[in-house]
Amino acid sequence: MARIYVASSWRNQYYPEVVESLRAEGHEVYDFRNPPHGGNGFRWTDIDPEAPRWSFGEYAEGLHHPLAERQFKADLEAMEWSDTCVLVLPCGRSAHTEAGWLAGSGRKVIAYIPEMMEPELMYKLFDGVVDSIPELLKAI
Secondary structure, X not given: OOEEEEEOOOOOOOXXXXXXXXXXXXXXXXXXXXXXXXXXXXXXXXXXXXXXXXXXHHHHHHOOOHHHHHHHXXXXXXXXXXXXXXXXXXXXXXXXXXXXXXXXXXXXXXXXOOOOOOOOHHHHHOOEEEOOHHHHHXXX
C-alpha cells in the first residue's frame, strides 16, 4: 500500500471522495483538511479575516505566524513521509508547488482531472494523468 499526499484546494469538491476512495483501498493518506495535529486544517483567515486583502508586507509577515508555521511543518513532514502524490484538480498554486516538489524528489505523482480543463503540457513530468477514481486507483 502507498503513503499518499493528496494535494488540492479547500474549494475542490472532489477532494473528500478521493481521500475516502484511497483509504478504502488500504492506502495511508495525509488529509490536509484534517491534519494529525488536530483542528480543521489551515486557512489564512484563521490568522486574520482580512487576509485575502493583505498587502505584500502583511502576507510576508503572515508566513511567520505560529498557525502558518504549524501547518507548513505538518504538510512538509507529510510530503517527506509520502511515496506518492495525487494532485486533485482544480486546485491552486500551493497544490501545484507541492506536486512539483514531490515529483522533483522522486515520488510518484498522478494528476487526477475529473473535469476537463485547459490542457497542461508540464504534467508530462508526472507519472500519469487520469480522469476517474478507478483509473486513479489503478495508476497508484
